[in-house]
Amino acid sequence: MLLVLVGAIGVQSSAAIAIGLFDALGVLGTSSVRMVIAAVILLAVFRPALRGRTGREWTGIVLYGVAMAAMNGFLYLSLGSLPLGVATTIDFLGPCLVALAASRRPREGLLAVAALIGVGLIAGFGGPFDSLGLLFAALAGASFGLYTLLAARVGQSKGGLSSVALSVVVAAILMLPFSVPAVPLLQPQHLLPLLASALLGTALAFTVDTMAGRLTSARVLGVFFAFDPVVGTVIGTLFLGQLLTPVAVGGIVLVVAAGAGIVWSAGDRRSR
Template sequence: MSSSSNTRRFTRAATIRAMVLVLIGSLGMQFSAVIVVGLFPAFGVLGTSSVRMLVAAVILLLIFRPRLRGRSRREWAGIVLYGVAMAAMNAFLYLAFDRLPLGVATTIDFLGPCLVALLASRRAREGALALVALLGVALIAGFGGALDPLGLVFAALAGAAFGLYTLLAASVGQSEGGLPSVALSVTIAAVLTLPFSVPTLPLIRAEHLVPLVASALLGTALAFTVDTIAGRLTSARVLGVFFAFDPVVGTILGAVFLGQLLTPLALTGVVLIVAAGAGIVWFSGGHGPAADPPLTDSEHPA
């Protein structure tokens, strides 16, 4: 069998594994949101999000025990930026969750990876898909029911951070640091949000521990870890396509567990944005060897 066919088979299998991992991360993130919404009255939105990040950082540091020495300046820059993206994405997304239905917030959040892909492309079809996505936003924000304007702003800011997160998940995942680097990035995010987590710690009671730990494990430790592993298996373009799971899962869980039923027009907007975003990210990357995940030395054909 030819070496090129071996490479294609490896790429296909790796892409399927990446898809499954992102789906697992999406389920963890959205289930986490369902769990912690009940903690908002006790800790506030930012307090809940930041304490969750702090718990996740402790868990990941204990598991991976990352080394601090021997890392290049470029590697540290990626770790820090990844942590900044995590902190911003979580804070703004949880602020959006407090004001918007889960499906709406995660749909607008998904525009981040779409925008990254759109800026990297110069083709008419990506522009057309961007217009479809904007129509989806209009249906959600204008005709899909009365929605909180500040919540829409928070969701858009979360989307900007999500775009950076998408790029860095692939970059950090394919670096030599791997999962220990993820632990350091989550620690950076936890440090950045200490002004919100520290005042919240004295408010924690025994009945809060289970939902906090479960949320930290599902929505932060698990989600960030599997996203980074997926980034090691495929490109940022394909990863962005798979992040379309987020608004779909968020919409379903919001309806099932939180009673957040959307109007037909708003639900149409969700579908349009997911479809357009997936198309933008997919077409912007091309379909050639450059889009394939890099092979390690042991995986190069002889």
């Protein structure tokens, strides 16, 4: 839970930083350049070996990279027209559906539904939102669901964190059509925000999410990702001027309670 919370703080802080670069580098330019920076950092830290990996392991690495690229690209496109809390709430629908699909008892399913309701309260649905932004957020959610499944698969594989580095390289390669045109637009004042965004939202977040995937199932991991809209709403309030309402506070309490409940339920089942 703490690992996923750290990852959520990293992702949402990174998004708040990156939004300030959209005008200069473009939405996809910002997302892709930070992915390249993160790939270089992770390669330097983990120095992953290319040999000795099975075909199944390489399949997981490539699919994880595809999910990373799609999730980041679509989420950032949605942030171009949606508030951070709304975008991350819709994004969370993917892992929440993973949790629902993998539930084995009605109680766990009800807790996952409660988490989803809480996320809805946090976002405060009811205002007129851009339809294309909603579509991008939904596509980000679908990618996030795949990411949730693969975080557990890659995290529990023999390669572990070195495989994560290779997955980020795959994501960076897929996003080269957007990062290459953005390079000539870079100015010295962009470098520090890009580095901070890459470290927090990509290198750190993907690493801790995969570590969490080694420790638990995709179902529990999916519910823990409810931290993302919670943290996104808080950071949106602090840095983007989106004030929390009493309904949003109630949603935060509901999400946290539901997440704790599903972990307790899963642990209770394993102990029998």
